Amino acid sequence: MSIKSIAAKLFAKNIYKKTQLWARNPVATQQAVFESLINDAQQTQFGKDHHFDQIKTTADFAKQVPIRDYEDLKPYVEKVVKGEENVLWKGKPLYFAKTSGTTSGAKYIPLTKESMPYHIEAARNAILHYIHETGNADFVHGKMIFLQGSPILEEKYGIKFGRLSGIVAHFVPRYLQKNRMPSWETNCMEDWEAKIDAIVEETFDENMTVISGIPSWVQMYFEKLQQKGGKPVGKIFKNFNLFIYGGVNYEPYRAKFENLIGRKVDSIELFPASEGFFAYQDSQKEKGMLLLLNSGIFYEFIKSDEFYNENPRRYTIGEVELGVNYVLIISTNAGLWGYNIGDTVQFTSLKPYRVIVSGRIKHYISAFGEHVIGKEVECALQEAMEGTNIRVNEFTVAPQINPASGLPYHEWFIEFDPEASGEPDNLEDFAEAIDNAMRKQNIYYDDLIVGNILQKVVVTKVPKNGFQEYMKSIGKLGGQNKIPRLSNDRKIADFLSKNS
Known part of the structure; x- marks a missing residue:
């Protein structure tokens, strides 16, 4: 066993122990996050407008801070985009993750010096939990790829703008820089089809061990690899044994992927978004992803069938039940307050709290009252x-x-x-x-x-x-x-x- 593998396993054991400390005390952990957020944002414009100095409990918060989506929060965000300080969070954000909205055009989601590290740590810890549980660390010697957006960023009023995956590309740990693919130049390509072709050429003869991305676009990469090599991806990359994904459910793609790869590989599911990194699969044996309760995010949950009621009840972590469809509401150290990200979740475990993403509150069919998710x-x-x-x-x-x-x-x-x-x-x-x-x-x-x-x-x-x-x-x-x-x-x- 190499020094690199031994170091990875020791690091993984340490992170696992730290995770257990907060995962075994979920209510206290969330209460501490809540109090910290309210205290840190009291002097912001949003905090003053919503009387944060008078908020002592989560019930007070629910009374003072209504549920908002991006459109509702947009007047505050626009002030931050124009360079104002202390609006939603203290100071100015480090970045804006720029996404495409359905009704509002471009959406600008703030990333602060307090929130940004959690995006990086969560992705790292997901892999470390896998190493700790399985004992498999051989992949650390090979090449890794994440199919992502361009890392080229714009800057305005001292704040950089870009896609979340492009921003994260600037934070790849130094010890992974030699393992990371594709090249910076290829990653910067905007034309997706040309980019995939370039990635195929760059990676075809490499020792790829970890591949990650949204399944639908990784599938496109795999198909092009198979066309070029005339054989399954698993024979092109003989040491490829770990697929990391997020954004959509992998199950509808699994059979197709196994056919393209030619064998089964382990997989890790992530639940990242511009608004925060919410959960990751911490076990190959258990269903669902570990909800990250100590990552600067206070969670509230609204039952989806009550969401459009005039005053729906907002549940905290100690009040949720298994198998119920909840709309996920977040308040964060990036300055999002009572924010509806649009995703719905169901809990698969309460010890620890694990979730699956069940859909989108706006993506459903209820043309006849069926409310299919x-x-x-x-x-x-x-x-x-x-x-x-x-x-x-x-x-x-x-x-x-x-x-x-x-x-x-x-x-x-x-x-x-x-x-x-x-x-x-x-x-x-x-x-x-x-x-x-x-x-x-x-x-x-x-x-x-x-x-x-x-x-x-x-x-x-x-x-x-x-x-x-x-x-x-x-x-x-x-x-x-x-x-x-x-x-x-x-x-x-x-x-x-x-x-x-």
């Missing part, structure tokens, strides 16, 4: 594929409210993988398997089918690269951009229908 469609597809050779590259679901004939229905747009013999023999049978799985999970959907309000699922095949063409058409090909699993309208569906 992302977790349900992903599980239904996975169940329909079990025991078959079917492989799915990508999919999305939308309601068809006004069909040319018959009852309305949910239309599933699926890009299968015919090259791996991954198409269903009978599309109607496959659609029925999906429908049956949906009905078992969602009683409202089942009632609509039984009551002849809806007909069963209809599956529409999308041609190869159809989803990539859609993302290209809206200027969101590659990087951290993702296809929504669910839409309550037919914007995506209409594009795919015309091109199917």
Whole structure:
């Protein structure tokens, strides 16, 4: 065993012990975070506007600080963007993570000197927990890659702007610099397709051991590797044994990835966002990701079926239950207060607190009162594929409210993988398997089918690269951009229908 492997294992053991200290005291940990945030932000514009000096309890906070999304917080953010200090958080942020909003154009999410280290530590600690549990540290000798956005940053009023993944690229630890790929020049390329081609050329003959990124875009990289090498990725990279991902559920992609790789590899799921790094998979044996309760973020949770009530109850960590769908609300040391990030979560464990991402509060189908969420469609597809050779590259679901004939229905747009013999023999049978799985999970959907309000699922095949063409058409090909699993309208569906 090399000195590098031994050092990694010792470091991993130390981090594991530190994690246990706060994970075993979740309520006290969150209370300490809450008190620290309120105290540090009392003299900010936001703190004064919301009487932080009078807030003593989380109940006081819920009364003083309403739930906000980006649009609601935008007047404060705009002041910070223009260079004002002590607005949402003390001083000025180090960076703004620039993302594309659906209604507000560009969104600017602040990253402060207090919040930035947690983004880096969380990603590192996820790997260290894997090392501690499995004893596998051999990958530290190989090359690692994260498919990410350009690290080129702009600067205005002394604050740098860029994509989160590009900002994080500036914080790669020195001990990983020699292992990191691709080259800086390739990472700076904006054209995603050209960038992937360049990454394939740079990495093809390297000893790649760790590969990470959003599954849909890693899949594109793997397909190009396979085309170039004429063999599975696992034979091109013989020591590749760890896939790290975030942003979307890996399960719908797993069978496809195993086919592309040619064997199974371990995986680690992350839950990062511009607003904070919320959770990571701390165990290969347990379901869910460890919620990071000591990372400068105070969490509140609202039951998703109560979210649009006039005054929904805001639960703290000691009040949550297993299996309930919650909207995640955060207050952070980057100056986001009572902030709705749009994600919904469910707890899979309360000792310690582990979560899965169940969907987006705005990404659901409830055209008929069924309130179908992302977790349900992903599980239904996975169940329909079990025991078959079917492989799915990508999919999305939308309601068809006004069909040319018959009852309305949910239309599933699926890009299968015919090259791996991954198409269903009978599309109607496959659609029925999906429908049956949906009905078992969602009683409202089942009632609509039984009551002849809806007909069963209809599956529409999308041609190869159809989803990539859609993302290209809206200027969101590659990087951290993702296809929504669910839409309550037919914007995506209409594009795919015309091109199917």
